[in-house]
Amino acid sequence: MKRVAFILLSLFLLVTGCAPDYDEQEEVIQENQKNDKREKAIVAKYSISKDYYRPLEKYKPGKARGVLMNQVANRLDIEEMEIGLRRHSKDVFDPEDYFFQEGQYLTEDMLYDWLERKLTQQQVNELLEGASQELSAEELQRGLNPSLKDDATEEDYRDRPRYLSHILEHNFLQKNEDGTVEVEGISIGLALRSTYRFQPVKYGAYHYEQISREESLKQGKQLAQTVLERIRKIEALTDVPIMIALYRQEERGSMVPGNFMTKTTVKGSDMTIKEWQPIQEDYVLFPSDEAKEEHRDDSELIADFQAKIAEYFPNYIGVVGKGFYKDDELAKLTIDIPIEFKGKTEVIGISQYVYSLIVEKFPTYFALEVNIESHNGQESLIFREPGDEKPTVHIYGQ
CATH class of the missing domain: 3.30.300.190 (GMP Synthetase; Chain A, domain 3)
Incomplete structure (x- = not known):
């Protein structure tokens, strides 16, 4: 796809007879939310087309960089989730008005904690008893996938699959009158499995459980509400609009990717998801x-x-x-x-x-x-x- 993009850009420049002048850039200041220190940032005046967001010149990798590759098995799903989330974000955050940046708030450690299973009460008690420092049950209880007891059977695994495989974050920035740039919106994509692969016996055979589209939607909407509540606890994101989309993965060996099923937009400071908009997309x-x-x-x-x-x-x-x-x-x-x-x-x-x-x-x-x-x-x-x-x-x- 990189090669295709390069060819398309080359052809466009050849036809129009003039290339964007990448030396013509505007300087803005990016607000650092952690220490309130302003940093200079350069934003190119041009983008390849109106369908692309303008990035900051100094590209900041996402704080959870690499988690997507580790959590989603099918490369086609990885590409479609990233491209598709940006495609649906354009309906909320217009590329004419916003700059794009990879997610800077959900960190790698945070995501791996959230993607774990919830703990049973017995597991929580055991961890609290053996902890070398004082911890609370809330600090331990970060997983979003269904809990599973230590002596779980194959049937327990089938009844309580790991629905959620990844959480993808995109940030959208705007320039203020004083020249600062700050995050004015974020998009969140929740990746949901269509097939759950599990291993009830260590080093034993893998088993598979199909997850229906209806079940994916049901679980995904519940998870989205919890994720929203957690994001609102992040100081910089307490009052920004948030677009959340649910993505259903394909099987590991599929030759086509999965698809986004539904999305919602929550206004700044709102804590509750009110309604969802169905997405009719499919790869065949x-x-x-x-x-x-x-x-x-x-x-x-x-x-x-x-x-x-x-x-x-x-x-x-x-x-x-x-x-x-x-x-x-x-x-x-x-x-x-x-x-x-x-x-x-x-x-x-x-x-x-x-x-x-x-x-x-x-x-x-x-x-x-x-x-x-x-x-x-x-x-x-x-x-x-x-x-x-x-x-x-x-x-x-x-």
Whole structure:
């Protein structure tokens, strides 16, 4: 995706004939919430497009950097949760008015504590008795997942899965009249498992328990209320608007990511979530039974596309498509075409043929990206924005 972004940016600059002047920057002061010390921060005047937030020049990694990678097994889920949370944040925090920064308030230690299981009363008592310093039950009771007794059986594990796998934080800043920049909103994404993997016997076999979408929503909404109450206890966040979205992960080996299910926005200083807004998004794999059953026309279009390529190109291996649907309508289609590389001439030939098929057969109401790849890496990229009649082609090495 980095390569795609670079290509898109390069093409944009080539077409417009002028590049953003990154030397033209504005200096603002960032409010340090801990010691009330003001720090200078540089903000670029330009961004790649209106869909991107302007960052501060000195990029601050999130305080819980790395936790997402450790807690979420599927890389596709990791990418979609980050990109999707920012996408939904734009409805609340307009990129024209806000700067973006990775989360600076929920720390790594804090998240690992919250992602643990609650303790049973017996576990709390044992910890209090054996503590070398004076502790309270509240200090120990930080886990958000269901409690589990020490001698839990397989059935206990199935009845009390770890629903919550991660909490992702994004910060949104605004410039004040005096030139300071401070956080004026945050977004929180709660990652919820669709499949719970557990090991009731140490070093024993792994078992799996499916978690329904309905159960994910129910548990996620309860967890969101608790997370909100805890966030409000952080001094800098007592009165900022908070957007919370619930994300349902896919299985570990899935070839498509999961999706956001619902979101809510809580006004500054509010302590209670009042209502949720459903999100109708889904990723669908082509070919698949789900695609045939729920998106027959799109499935047949891609099957015909695959057949035409097979007729034309002898070293073709297959086609894998990923459709992103919003409100049951295809918004973006990504197609990967692996080939056996036999020379640049073949790459040019298949790229030209795929280009012609796209122009002839694919509707223009959705975004399209086609990646032609070999064992050497990506050979060519064909992409088209919604509404464009003709796609753009880039052949690597040309």
